[in-house]
Amino acid sequence: MLGLAADRLRADTNRLLAFLFHQGILDEQFLQLQQLEDESSPNFVSEVVNIYFHESEKLLRNLRSLLMDRELSDYNKMGIHLNQFMGSSSSIGAKRIRNVCVAFRAASEQNNRAGCLRALELLEHEYCFLKNKLHELFQIQQQRVLAAGVRYPMQN
């Protein structure tokens, strides 16, 4: 029965990952990160992703406050934040978010406030979605660790 739970969890993981790749939300860089996990750093991916979440939320807040300033929208500063966001997103394989950043940056370079607002909303939406899905993924992986651990007492 424990074996079935582990199998089910593994299937859940694969299904979720397949979905995320198929939708273009994640790309192969995410797989690369997973390949870097080893015994010395079994939580490497979730650690990096949590740093990414932390940084991203700061960047999103900054972008929003820059855009809300109707008098002087500092498009230059927006560009800097967007470059950072693009960079870190591509580093973890967050392909869709990175692509929205590219569009957002194009709008900011044209001082197109309406375009920027639209892009920001899309960015916030994509970010929320990714965060939820990755939390789901990490939860499943936690359960897998637990499922594997429960086995041991029974082996005696």
Add this chain to the structure above:
Amino acid sequence: MEAAGEVLRSGSSQELHVLAVDDSYVDRKVIEKLLKISSCKVTAVESGARALQFLGLDGEKGALGFNGLKVNLIMTDYSMPGMTGYELLKKIKRSSAFREIPVVIMSSENILTRIDSCLEEGAEEFLVKPVKLSDVRRLMKDCIMRGETEVKEGRRVDKRKLEDDNRTSSLSSSSSTPSSSPSPPSSPPFGFDVATSELISSPPHSSKRAKLRDSD
């Protein structure tokens, strides 16, 4: 062969010591992991200024970093606030103490003029982000090969002297000196006889390295 490789490596350990420079915490974590998995010692700093501090370029210390380990390779992001990776590259290549340390530039943007100017200033390679394990492994191999070749041919010691001699009489249109400028990794060894024309024309590996991304 083994002795040759050890000369390049830091201290008595077999590992290469890499100084990684990136203002993004996410990227620092990733590059650190990539390097550690490739059996390197890593020092990750967040800015060009910190990198220079570590090297002792802005102070009185010599060629050793604060923890006494010689730096074998510098990998730096291009776009950083304050000092860009390009500016850091120039400072390093213009210092007598550190110009021999290979410098690799990383950038999430694939801009040909950017790539060319970095290579012209003496960058070893220009990597388009996100950096992969295969990129790092190849760098390690190139670094090691470079070190072994130089020692084998007895040139490492003489290089600096010859550089200074050549600097004034340099014919190259690029700002870097002929003998120290790296030729593309695909054509070992790095020797004195790198023709000036090779330096002027765009090295073949810049287009190989700069993978085109459709989202740009």
